[in-house]
Amino acid sequence: MKIEILTLFPEMFETFKSSSIVGRAVEKKLISIQTHNIRGFSDNKHKQADDYPYGGGAGMVLMPQPVSDAFRYVFSRYSEEQKPMVIYLSPQGKVLTQKLARQLSKETALILLCGHYEGIDQRAIDRFVDMEVSIGDYVLTGGELPAMVLTDCIVRLIPGVLGSSESIVEESHSAGLLEYPQYTRPAVYDGDAVPEVLLSGNHKEIEKWRRMQSLKNTLQKRPDLLDKAVLTTEDLSMLKELKNSL
Numbered sequence: 001m002k003i004e005i006l007t008l009f010p011e012m013f014e015t016f017k018s019s020s021i022v023g024r025a026v027e028k029k030l031i032s033i034q035t036h037n038i039r040g041f042s043d044n045k046h047k048q049a050d051d052y053p054y055g056g057g058a059g060m061v062l063m064p065q066p067v068s069d070a071f072r073y074v075f076s077r078y079s080e081e082q083k084p085m086v087i088y089l090s091p092q093g094k095v096l097t098q099k100l101a102r103q104l105s106k107e108t109a110l111i112l113l114c115g116h117y118e119g120i121d122q123r124a125i126d127r128f129v130d131m132e133v134s135i136g137d138y139v140l141t142g143g144e145l146p147a148m149v150l151t152d153c154i155v156r157l158i159p160g161v162l163g164s165s166e167s168i169v170e171e172s173h174s175a176g177l178l179e180y181p182q183y184t185r186p187a188v189y190d191g192d193a194v195p196e197v198l199l200s201g202n203h204k205e206i207e208k209w210r211r212m213q214s215l216k217n218t219l220q221k222r223p224d225l226l227d228k229a230v231l232t233t234e235d236l237s238m239l240k241e242l243k244n245s246l
């Protein structure tokens with residue numbers, strides 16, 4: 001997947017692009033991440049990219065010219081069939097969920113548009129944007145962190161990006177339940193022991209204990225998720241047991 005990022009702050013992506021699992025995916029050429037500085041497309045001699053809002057009010061607005069020219073430049077490097085999907089990171093967008101990330105992970109190319117200040121001239125948004133995405137109901141100073149959140153969330157779903165030991169980890173949210181707690185060595189740390197069942201070698205019992213812990217975590221921390229989770233009759237009886245013991 002090719003990810004093209006239009007931003008006024010390309011330097012914010014440098015560490016992100018080269019670190020951890022995203023960095024490894026770039027190195028393995030499973031993805032490419034390219035940033036484009038919107039300011040560089042300004043035809044103004046001072047490379048001005050923003051201006052005061054018509055109608056007055058606080059803050060500055062990104063002008064349509066540099067934003068549109070940045071889009072035209074990126075599009076010129078793709079054929080009509082390969083045209084990337086354009087996402088504008090904005091608090092007005094569709095809220096990011098694991099389901100949306102799974103859908104977007106199937107695209108071959110994405111352009112992520114990061115706004116700043118009070119926003120982007122609506123004419124550029126109307127002309128180029130396919131979808132607005134929000135990473136949650138709160139307001140940030142710009143779309144750069146949301147673009148990194150979205151990229152991270154999508155990239156780990158691309159086949160080959162996670163190693164086998166990483167991908168076997170059952171995901172919170174993808175199964176509709178929160179994860180069970182994890183433990184590693186030593187078996188006793190500072191007087192606290194690991195739950196005995198995990199040392200038993202009894203895989204069936206371990207699986208049952210983990211499912212119970214997932215249900216317990218979800219019931220205690222995010223009971224709203226239980227309405228949408230896919231639950232077996234055994235899950236339902238475990239839940240009943242848990243509710244009675246709380």
Ligand code: ADE
Binds near residue numbers: 134137
């Ligand atoms: N830009 C500012 N706040 C944002 C949010 N919550 N999600 C996406 N983009 C944003």
